[in-house]
Amino acid sequence: MVCCCDRAPPKFPNTYLTSLNRNSTTAFDPLVGLPQDTYWAQFDEVSKYNVSLNYFEKLWLAWYTYMQNDVLATGILSFAMHEIVYFGRSLPWIVIDCLPWMRKYKIQHSKIPTAKEQWSCALLVLLSHFTVELPQIWLFHPMAQYFGLSTAVPFPSPLTMAFQIAVFFVMEDAWHYWTHRAMHASSFLYKNVHKIHHQYSAPFGLAAEYASPIEVMILGIGTVGSPIVWCAFTGELHILTMYIWIVLRLFQAIDAHSGYEFPWSLHHFLPIWAGADHHDTHHEKFVGNYASSFRWWDYCLDTESSAEANERRRAFKALKASSKKAQ
Ligand SMILES: [Zn+2]
Numbered sequence: 667m668v669c670c671c672d673r674a675p676p677k678f679p680n681t682y683l684t685s686l687n688r689n690s691t692t693a694f695d696p697l698v699g700l701p702q703d704t705y706w707a708q709f710d711e712v713s714k715y716n717v718s719l720n721y722f723e724k725l726w727l728a729w730y731t732y733m734q735n736d737v738l739a740t741g742i743l744s745f746a747m748h749e750i751v752y753f754g755r756s757l758p759w760i761v762i763d764c765l766p767w768m769r770k771y772k773i774q775h776s777k778i779p780t781a782k783e784q785w786s787c788a789l790l791v792l793l794s795h796f797t798v799e800l801p802q803i804w805l806f807h808p809m810a811q812y813f814g815l816s817t818a819v820p821f822p823s824p825l826t827m828a829f830q831i832a833v834f835f836v837m838e839d840a841w842h843y844w845t846h847r848a849m850h851a852s853s854f855l856y857k858n859v860h861k862i863h864h865q866y867s868a869p870f871g872l873a874a875e876y877a878s879p880i881e882v883m884i885l886g887i888g889t890v891g892s893p894i895v896w897c898a899f900t901g902e903l904h905i906l907t908m909y910i911w912i913v914l915r916l917f918q919a920i921d922a923h924s925g926y927e928f929p930w931s932l933h934h935f936l937p938i939w940a941g942a943d944h945h946d947t948h949h950e951k952f953v954g955n956y957a958s959s960f961r962w963w964d965y966c967l968d969t970e971s972s973a974e975a976n977e978r979r980r981a982f983k984a985l986k987a988s989s990k991k992a993q
């Protein structure tokens with residue numbers, strides 16, 4: 667494992683001695699070479715001394731060694747990743763909204779967001795990203811370091827990452843269910859916090875993070891806090907796993923707000939998965955379907971909002987009435 671504070675003893679190659687003699691004031695790190703002026707020069711330097719690492723691990727190590735400041739390196743990477751993924755993932759849904767032949771898949775057929783709606787939504791989300799999320803992202807690295815998240819290479823195995831991400835999905839879903847349900851149960855919280863998110867009764871991808879800063883913080887605790895809690899208890903988590911988790915969570919949130927339901931949507935193959943069908947109904951009816959990723963909380967606690975759930979409730983009531991009569 668190679669990280670900023672934990673490095674193996676040096677094995678100085680000849681090239682190193684030559685370089686060092688040429689510029690004796692520059693600090694040499696035995697595992698990553700000399701600091702370079704550009705990222706790609708640093709990548710070449712890292713590649714020279716770390717032949718056993720794969721391409722992505724070399725990219726990662728070169729980034730952290732080139733930046734020479736872990737807080738800045740993680741901050742820039744996190745913020746850029748969030749913006750690219752958020753707007754990048756929303757873009758296909760904006761295009762789909764412009765295609766009339768896709769309307770047959772639109773859940774609320776007649777409610778197509780206008781360009782003005784999409785623009786004003788994007789601007790508010792962008793404003794919130796710069797004013798509310800940026801400072802939080804900046805604080806993330808010191809917090810991650812405190813709880814022992816790793817930035818070292820080589821990366822953990824894909825199986826380890828997949829297992830941890832599955833756990834985070836379950837943890838975040840539980841947090842989301844209860845906090846979201848509380849925001850609907852309390853009229854104070856609904857009016858002062860959650861109402862902004864319900865401005866669009868027929869959601870669209872960009873509206874996933876259209877919410878009050880307080881709501882962004884409350885729900886963000888589930889997304890960022892789940893891995894942190896995991897790390898606090900197990901002491902085992904890589905920041906890359908955290909990044910992949912956040913990317914998947916963004917995909918989940920944006921797709922759930924897309925407003926489109928396809929025959930190939932995930933919940934047809936994985937019935938516990940919530941998907942757009944589940945969350946669109948929440949925006950339309952303002953009640954029920956409080957969970958983010960899975961259907962089990964709403965199903966078990968009878969807060970599901972769907973034609974089948976209503977049918978189930980009717981059947982249950984009828985059964986109860988007939989058993990009362992029989993007594
Ligand atoms: Zn809601």
Ligand SMILES: [Zn+2]
Nearest residue numbers: 863869923945
């Ligand atoms: Zn929503």
